[in-house]
Amino acid sequence: MAAENPLTVYVDLDNTIAVYNKVISRVCSDKKIDYPPSLVTKQEISDYFKTNQMNDTWTKIQGYCYGEYMEYAEPAAESVKLLEKLREMGYQFHLVSHKTQRPASCLDVDLRQHADKWLSNNFPNVFLTRLFFDTKKEKIQYIQDTKPDFMIDDLPEILTECGLGRKKSILIHSSSDEIHKDYTNCENWSETFNYISTVENISSIDR
Numbered sequence: 175m176a177a178e179n180p181l182t183v184y185v186d187l188d189n190t191i192a193v194y195n196k197v198i199s200r201v202c203s204d205k206k207i208d209y210p211p212s213l214v215t216k217q218e219i220s221d222y223f224k225t226n227q228m229n230d231t232w233t234k235i236q237g238y239c240y241g242e243y244m245e246y247a248e249p250a251a252e253s254v255k256l257l258e259k260l261r262e263m264g265y266q267f268h269l270v271s272h273k274t275q276r277p278a279s280c281l282d283v284d285l286r287q288h289a290d291k292w293l294s295n296n297f298p299n300v301f302l303t304r305l306f307f308d309t310k311k312e313k314i315q316y317i318q319d320t321k322p323d324f325m326i327d328d329l330p331e332i333l334t335e336c337g338l339g340r341k342k343s344i345l346i347h348s349s350s351d352e353i354h355k356d357y358t359n360c361e362n363w364s365e366t367f368n369y370i371s372t373v374e375n376i377s378s379i380d381r
């Protein structure tokens with residue numbers, strides 16, 4: 175790879191490199207919010223509150239998770255090691271996140287400040303820039319305008335709307351075997367590393 179023409183990779187934050195499953199249980203235990211102990215993943219817990227007309231409670235939990243409890247979020251398995259390795263190989267990483275400054279629950283907390291601190295603690299050497307957008311629409315517009323070589327996100331609708339195409343768009347934490355026209359499914363960071371560092375995939379992307 176020519177150093178003067180590095181590959182640029184955009185990476186989402188929440189649920190892409192930051193994993194919150196354990197943070198949610200910690201928040202609920204500290205704040206004495208009950209939910210069935212059989213529920214483990216963020217999706218299961220969020221479904222429980224939403225189907226029981228407890229949207230406000232879920233909104234409040236999210237405010238804590240992305241705010242003062244963010245420090246307990248875990249980097250996705252192997253993400254730190256593999257992103258650092260790719261960076262050493264010459265890839266340039268930019269963090270591109272849809273994250274408002276304040277949570278919807280109006281807690282007096284700066285979500286971006288907590289995210290910045292978490293990134294400095296967990297990914298100190300990886301990202302050249304960290305960009306936070308108020309809306310998904312603004313994030314998508316930025317990606318469409320600047321056209322990275324790869325975009326990694328956990329939300330299929332973001333990748334579809336960005337329209338970069340299947341080769342450049344990676345849906346992470348997806349165990350689907352389906353060949354989707356808008357993105358490539360990768361189950362974890364190890365699969366993502368293999369995908370974006372494979373010469374055939376790089377040489378076939380349209381820059």
Ligand SMILES: [Mg+2]
Nearest residue numbers: 186188189328
């Ligand atoms: Mg996300």
